[in-house]
Amino acid sequence: MIIDKIDTFGGHRDCVYALEQGLQSNQVFSAGADGLVVRWQLDRPDLGELVAKIPASIYSLALHPESGLLWVGQNYEGLHLIDTIRKQEVNSLKLTSAAIFDIKFYRHEAIIALSDGVVAIVDAEQLAVKKHLKTSDQSARCVAVNPVEREMAVGYSDHSVRIFDLTTYALKRTIPAHTNSVFTVVYSPDFRFLLTAGRDAHLKVWDVENGYALHREIVAHMFAINHLTYNAEGTLFATASMDKSIKIWDAETYKLLKVVDRARHAGHGTSVNKLLWTNYDNQLLSASDDRTVSVWKVS
Template identity: 85%
Template sequence: MIIEKIDTFGGHRDCVYALEHGPQPHQLFSAGADGLVVRWHLDRPDLGELVAKVPASVYALALHTTSGLLWVGQNYEGVHLIDVSSKQEVNSLKLTTAAIFDIKFYKNDAIIALSDGVVIVVDAEQLAIKKHLKASDQSARCIAVNPVEREVAIGYSDNTVRIFDLTTYALKRMIPAHANSVFTVAYSPDFRFLLTAGRDAHLKVWQVENEYTLHEDIVAHMFAINHLVYNPAGTLLATASMDKSIKLWDAETFRLLKVVDRARHAGHGTSVNKLLWTNYKNQLLSASDDRTVSVWKVA
């Protein structure tokens, strides 16, 4: 495996926490502690554009493909809906005074994870609250949707992952997954496995069709694992850590293939917070506390 850093996007004034696909394969959005929401073009790396500015940190970005609106989760103020073509805020939802850690869409539902342990389900067209899911007093950190089993997995700071029914939002299962906060959850592209990781630096693989029994427990990093993503082909997996490294894994065997760090690849000098694997030339993006977004070519 060859991995090569081909670009760095600079311009954020503080840590970068969120990355999201754009409406075109070569576009993406980034946001972070400076409240700036920026659109980047992978075919024109010099062309960063400010799309929105909000008054507080942004941990969550989600593009609603039906409406084309970018949902921006702003700390303590709710959600801003941005028309990315006009760069105008067209609506906002004053949902909460808690931090918003993740936003995912399923059909017409927006599922929003909050730092007070509440998960809010919003009708994405009517912008009306449908459900409040209060299953923990500790933060709901991350969301993964499984449309095949019609389930949604939510990772919490109480070390557990809870599985809810996607139709009724009834709690179906609670997995005592980790020794500390769960920061990232993802279903494999074939939905056979749920992958979870977090502050305990373990990457865990759960068998979905076998009542979420543990399949693998890998000591994957030195410090907290902040995020994990699959490549578009579903053959590779990437993890990002507070230990400043990105690691690439075989998605079938979960074997470590590559460590991307500062010494070997001019990687990030501080915590790697978020990853985005694009369809554009198979490029992998990483966002860091060092205020930059790096672009990686994986071959």
């Protein structure tokens, strides 16, 4: 496996926390603590352009597939819906005074993970709150949707992962998954496994069809694992850590294939917060506390 650093996107004035695919395969969005939402062209890396300025930290971005609007989760205020072509805010919802850590869509609903432990279910068309799921007093950090089993997994700061029914939103099971906060939950592309990771630096794999039994546990990083993501083919996945490194793994065997860090690849100098594996030329993007977004070619 060869990893080449193609580019570094600079321009953010603070830590970068969020990455999201754009309307076209060669476009991506980034956002972070400076409140700036920036669109980048992967084929024209010098063409970063400001799409929106939000007056607080942004931890989450999600492009709504039907409307094409970019949902921006603002720390301590609510949701902002941005028309990225006109660069205008077209709607907003003062959802909460809590931080918004994750936004995922399922059918006509948005599932929103909040720092007060609530998971809010919002009608994505009417922009109206339908339900509050409150099963913990500690932060809901991350959400993954499994349309095959009609379930969703939510990772919490109380060290657990909770599985909810996607139709009724009833709590189906609580998994005492980790020894510290869970920062990332992702279903495998075939939805047979759930991968979870967080502050304890362990990567855990759960067998969905076998009642979420523990399938594999890997001491994957030195410090907290902030995010993980699969490539488009589902053959590889990558983890990003507070230990400043990105690691690339075989999705079938869970074997470590590559470590991307500062010493070997001129990687990030501080915590790597978010990853986005694009369809565009198999490019992997990483966002960091060092205020930059790095672009990697994996071949």
